[in-house]
Amino acid sequence: MKTHPMRRIRHVATAVAVLACCIATAGLAYVAALHYYSRTHANEVAQRASLYALTLESQLARYESLPRIAALDPVLPRLLAKPGDPALQRAANAYLKAVQTNADLSAAYVMDMSGKTLAASNWDEEGSFVGFDYAFRPYFIDAMKRGTGRFYGVGNTTKKAGYFLAVPVSEGSGAARRMVGVVAIKASLDDYESALAKSGDIVLFVDRDNVAFLSSVPAWRYRALAPLSDAARRALQQTQQYGDASLVALSTRAAMTERADAAQSGPEGQVGPDKLFVAPPGQGSKWFHVHYRPVGPLGWKVAILTDDADDERSAMFAAISAGAATALVFALIWAARLRNSRNQERLRARAALQQAQRDLEQRIAERTAELTRANTALEEKVDALDDARRILRDTRDTAIQAGKLAALGQMAAGITHELNQPLAAVMTLSSNAIRMTELDRPEDLKKNLTLINELAARMGKIISHVKAFARNDATSREPVAIADSLQQALALIESHRKAAGVTVRVASVPDDVVVLASPIRIEQVFVNLLTNAIDASAAAAARREVLVTTEIVDTRVRISIADSGPGIAPHTMSRLFEPFYTTKPSGKGLGLGLVISQAIVDEFGGRLEAKNSRDADSGLGGAVFVVELQRVTEKVTTRL
Structure with a gap:
């Protein structure tokens, strides 16, 4: 039977429309999938960059004091x-x-x-x-x-x-x-650079001029991401920062953004290129996407180079799947229409449907095999995620210890002053003792030696406080008396309190107020909060006072530290516990004290919150920080 010309035209038009629809669906799927995979990949790289940056900053903090x-x-x-x-x-x-x-x-x-x-x-x-x-x-x-x-x-x-x-x-x-x-x-930093080489990433640490000084690829050390300006090259030669290194660029082909992103340039530093055309060892030249993250106090950046080919392949697979699925839907619709036609057409439609079913089964089998491979890859990623969590936990512990060492560095001048006074007195009394021995005055000599013993005990007490605070204790929890922890923290910040001219009042704390925590780490929380309260109160024009109160609420213990400062501004309150955010002047803080304190309190199953005095009963008019911890009823021995 001869097909009517108009029907043939309709069939051709329908086929063209279906094909166009499948292509459009595949194109949209490719764009959406590429955007999703690129964004997911970028988030993963950003997390790894933060991990590298925090690890290096933690190591540098060890040397700061x-x-x-x-x-x-x-x-x-x-x-x-x-x-x-x-x-x-x-x-x-x-x-x-x-x-x-x-x-x-x-x-x-x-x-x-x-x-x-x-x-x-x-x-x-x-x-x-x-x-x-x-x-x-x-x-x-x-x-x-x-x-x-x-x-x-x-x-x-x-x-x-x-x-x-x-x-x-x-x-x-x-x-x-x-x-x-x-x-x-x-x-x-050679050990840290050796660890970078084992990370599996292409990682570079670059300075303000985008010169790599640490690299997971040793051959790229002292190479610039882009050609250096004459002024930058002259400055580096003048300071001999990298010795006789030629400082040649990794690639003369680099793509830059149209705007200077703050995440891509340090203070007063050059903006880094978004893409580089380079040849890693053992590979051919190709374009790499560069992800940046600021690190350290010298305007450094951590740069991670990633190949976007994997994202493009995954997006292409998603596009093919979407196009095939769309074609399958149209095939099923066409089969349903043929079912209502003449018997001969019904038979042909049944045959076409059977063929479509066979194709579908084949695609399902292929898809099942692909899903099995994807599931295996997902399990490997889960194992990698567990390792990353362990590394993050270790990095958090290192950051907490670095916070304690940074606090000791800030208190070093005050502690030195506290030690210099009794040390000068000991030297004077020792000289007098020698003179009294020559003059045969045993009674006066005995008094001098008694005073020297008392001064030595005073210096020993100061040093014991500092040693106990600096100790890197385990994270196991045990019953801790709040009164003892507050006493230890106040002893550590005493010189800072005197220098600021602030009065610290501690309301009576019952001996049975005991919480489940780590003694040294809870002292670190109190040192951070008391130091912030003293700094805020020191800015007050009239009343300079800090009030510490303790109360028991059911099975919890609340320790409130209120100051007489200006309080917390509304725009600051929402960012108070963000890492590296601080309202203090440059050089007075890294913005990690509250972050570390919150991490410690959370680790002990507690809660740290901040509010202004108008929301509390302190009456000082400033800010109030509340630490809430789990209470235990067992009696503990007071630590000396």
């Missing part, structure tokens, strides 16, 4: 006052060697006001720093001008890279205190 502690030893100002004294030079060399060994540093050394090295931990080694002039180094210049110098670069003497930290060395006290030199430490 070391030069200030090293500068406290009196042998350094004595040597700087008498640089030609051989005995003082030997004593300073031995002291710096002990600092380098105990802190696992590459080197520790002291320089005079002109930048000349007078003593160093490597004084007896080949490549000793003694006698060399480092006045041109940025860490020396910043330490002289700003009080702290930080720098990463290749050693001018050893030709080995490291992280440098420098602080001034002073002598005298009060208004007569003056700078006499600079003490510096050098720490190696």
Whole structure:
């Protein structure tokens, strides 16, 4: 039977329309799937970048307070006052060697006001720093001008890279205190770079000029992401930051965004390229997408390079599946229409339907096999996620310990002042005791020795507080008396409280108020909250006071710390517990204290919240921070 021309035209038009619909569906599916996979991949990379950044910042925080502690030893100002004294030079060399060994540093050394090295931990080694002039180094210049110098670069003497930290060395006290030199430490990051090479990612840590100084690909170290400007190249050559490295660009073909994203550039730094056309070892040249995340105090960025080919393949598979599904739907509709036609057409439709069913079964079998492979890959990702959670937990513990060390670094000046007074008295009394021995005055000698014993006990008590706070205790929970924890925390911040001129009132705490926590970590929470309250109260014009109250509510214990400061602004309240967000001036805080405190309280099954005095009963007019912890009824022995 001959087909009518109009029917043939309709069939052709219908086929074209179905084909166009399938292609459009596949195209839309490709765009949507590519957007989804790209966004998911970007989120995963951002999480890994944050993990790399937090791990490096945690490692750098370990070294932050070391030069200030090293500068406290009196042998350094004595040597700087008498640089030609051989005995003082030997004593300073031995002291710096002990600092380098105990802190696992590459080197520790002291320089005079002109930048000349007078003593160093490597004084007896080949490549000793003694006698060399480092006045041109940025860490020396910043330490002289700003009080702290930080720098990463290749050693001018050893030709080995490291992280440098420098602080001034002073002598005298009060208004007569003056700078006499600079003490510096050098720490190696080679172990961290070795760990990057095993991460499975292409990871680069770049400076303000986008020069890679740490890399999971060793051949890319000291390579720029894009060609350097003449001014940047001259500045790097002047400071000799990377020695004789050529600083050539990884690729001359790079794609940049039209706007400078804050996540892609550090303070005063260059915007990094979005894409690079590079050739990793063992692979051909191809385009890589670059993801950035700021890290550290020097304007560094962590850059992760990812290949988008996997996302494109997954999106193409989704597009083919969508097109096939659309074609299948139209095939079923067409089969249903044929069912109502003539018997012959019904038979042909039945045959077409059977064929469609066979195709569907084949596609289902193929899809089942694909889903099985996807399920296997998902299980592998779950295992990787468990490892990532373990790493994140370890990083959180390291961040908590770094927070304690940073707090000790901030309290170092006050603790030094607390120790200097009894130490000066001990020295005076010791001199008097010698004189009394010569004059045969045993009674006066006994009184002097008694006073010396009391002062030594006072210094021992201060040091015991600092040692207990700095200890990296386990995260196991045990009954802890709130009264003891508050007493320990107040002892640690006493010098800060005196310097700020703030009164801290602690309402009576019953001895049976016991919570389930870790003694050292709950003290860290109290130290953070009390320090913030003292800083806020110190800004008040009239009343400078902090009030600490404790109450029992059912099976919970609430500790409230209220200050007389200006309170918490509405725009600040919503961001209060965000990492690295702080309202303090630059250099007064990293914005991690409240984040760490909240993590510790959550770990103990508690709750940390903040509000203003108008929402509480403190009456001081400022902010109120409330720590709520689980109460236990067992009696505990008071810790001394």
